Amino acid sequence: MKVLVIGSGGREHAVIRKLKESREIGKIFCAPGNGGISVLAAPVDVKATDIDGMVHFAKTEGIGFAVVTPDDPLVLGMADALEAAGIPAFGPSKAAAQIEGSKVFAKSLMKKYGIPTAKYEVFDDPAQAIAYIQRENRFPAVIKADGLALGKGVVIAQNLGEAKEAVRSIMEDRIFGQSGSRVVVEEFLTGKEVSVLAFTDSHTVVPMVSSMDHKRVYDDDQGPNTGGMGTIAPSPYYTAEVADRCRKEIFLPTVEAMNKEGCPFKGCLYFGLILTEQGPKVIEYNCRFGDPETQVVLPLLKTDLFTIFKAVREERLDQLDIQWSAGAAACVILASGGYPKKYETGFPIQGLDEQGQYPGVIVYHAGTKRQDGQFLTAGGRVLGVTGLGEDLPQALEKAYGAAAKIHFPKVHYRTDIGKK
Ligand code: AMP
Ligand code: GLY
Numbered sequence: 001m002k003v004l005v006i007g008s009g010g011r012e013h014a015v016i017r018k019l020k021e022s023r024e025i026g027k028i029f030c031a032p033g034n035g036g037i038s039v040l041a042a043p044v045d046v047k048a049t050d051i052d053g054m055v056h057f058a059k060t061e062g063i064g065f066a067v068v069t070p071d072d073p074l075v076l077g078m079a080d081a082l083e084a085a086g087i088p089a090f091g092p093s094k095a096a097a098q099i100e101g102s103k104v105f106a107k108s109l110m111k112k113y114g115i116p117t118a119k120y121e122v123f124d125d126p127a128q129a130i131a132y133i134q135r136e137n138r139f140p141a142v143i144k145a146d147g148l149a150l151g152k153g154v155v156i157a158q159n160l161g162e163a164k165e166a167v168r169s170i171m172e173d174r175i176f177g178q179s180g181s182r183v184v185v186e187e188f189l190t191g192k193e194v195s196v197l198a199f200t201d202s203h204t205v206v207p208m209v210s211s212m213d214h215k216r217v218y219d220d221d222q223g224p225n226t227g228g229m230g231t232i233a234p235s236p237y238y239t240a241e242v243a244d245r246c247r248k249e250i251f252l253p254t255v256e257a258m259n260k261e262g263c264p265f266k267g268c269l270y271f272g273l274i275l276t277e278q279g280p281k282v283i284e285y286n287c288r289f290g291d292p293e294t295q296v297v298l299p300l301l302k303t304d305l306f307t308i309f310k311a312v313r314e315e316r317l318d319q320l321d322i323q324w325s326a327g328a329a330a331c332v333i334l335a336s337g338g339y340p341k342k343y344e345t346g347f348p349i350q351g352l353d354e355q356g357q358y359p360g361v362i363v364y365h366a367g368t369k370r371q372d373g374q375f376l377t378a379g380g381r382v383l384g385v386t387g388l389g390e391d392l393p394q395a396l397e398k399a400y401g402a403a404a405k406i407h408f409p410k411v412h413y414r415t416d417i418g419k420k
Helices: 009-021 051-061 071-076 078-084 092-103 103-113 126-136 161-173 240-260 294-300 305-313 390-403
Strands: 002-007 027-032 065-068 118-124 141-145 154-157 183-186 192-200 206-207 216-218 223-224 230-233 266-274 278-288 328-336 363-365 367-371 376-377 379-389
Touching: 002 009, 002 051, 009 027, 009 363, 009 379, 027 051, 027 103, 027 230, 051 071, 051 278, 051 328, 065 305, 071 078, 071 092, 078 092, 078 363, 092 103, 092 240, 092 266, 103 118, 103 240, 103 278, 118 126, 126 141, 126 161, 126 183, 141 161, 154 161, 154 223, 161 183, 192 240, 192 305, 206 240, 216 376, 230 390, 240 266, 240 278, 294 328, 294 363, 294 379, 328 390, 379 390
Parallel strands: 002 027, 002 065
Antiparallel strands: 118 183, 141 154, 141 183, 192 206, 192 266, 216 223, 230 328, 266 278, 328 379, 363 379, 367 376
16 A cells, blocks of 8 residues: 655654554655655655645555644644545544644633643733733743644743733734734643653544653753754653543543534544643643654554554544553754754764664654755754663663764754653
8 A cells, every 4th residue: 555644854754664564555655755754755745734736646646545744734624635535544634633723722622621721811912911911910921822833832921021022922923923813821830741642533542652852952941942852751750640640631531522522533632741739731732743752652662553543543443452662762853053043954964874874773854855865954853863772761872872973063952851
């Protein structure tokens, strides 16, 4: 069978590497893909958000199954369009993807169904938002743009001045475009953050191994938020007891709530959780695999990923017994100096073999280009180096050992992934 994976990052590389293990798959295509991915999957020159172009390609090429990985095509209805054209697709419908596409939708869902989350108010008028923050006078205050904002639509304001600035830039200057027509102002929560990705077919929920992201660009959680500078799995804070509570209080109620709202969720549902003193609460939902969470979670998966994707789509996830390795994984992101702000690209990467790999680790390509057999940097996040081990220290040692041997001009990576 021919399989099409939509997207172009390290997460897509991880999905494709896992799908390669499936005997049922003949050839994998990736639209648009990247340099490292092109070693495993044929690149397709169609943008991830180009629905008509994607459906046309899939029909012409005789694609037997498609995997829609990033948030924006899902929120635009890519999975629905492929299915309508007769191409089986893994990924939630447009209606179900609202759980990530609109923070207002997600927050009202949690309020209506009693799913633990931060207290909040919604505003479509900047003056009212500011008046509310002033009245509450509780800092830090959390201000979130309603729609998608490349993971950058959240501001933790330390004082009224910062809050006013955030509301203005989101709602008046529209730094995130239409995503800022409404804002959510919510209570600041404290606790350890844990990411749990789960397969769900809208009846059964199968949580994957837990993980922990490192969102800030510099060590000790300093500097601006990024898409994620590194991950570890499993999270040492996600004990069996916490997992049990999350399942009962968050995972099952969320899937049930989506059914009751008439938008059953089928795909990978990402729970961004914070373990507060009152118990686990939801910080955010994503309608897809996390990046770089996937780069530590999927290497620990023992079951055939394609079998899982098909079972999710066909609503028979209850028939599978999904298995995980007992060890740990750590991923260190090598980024272009300057990311998440301005950075240069086009630098040659030293230390990789002709497959774009390094011995003893898995190198996931996030932003690379392949030219005359050489890999060049082509994005903010360039590579994700994943080490696997019997435990976290071993996994970290492998990842950092290799990261130090891979080089390109102005490379930046955090040296404290997994240290906390
Ligand atoms: P999000 O894009 O919703 O994941 O938010 C980005 C980051 O902001 C999260 O990973 C948290 O570190 C932080 N954050 C978001 N909401 C809250 C909150 N209510 N309380 C504390 N931190 C938050
Ligand atoms: N790493 C966070 C995300 O994928 O949203």
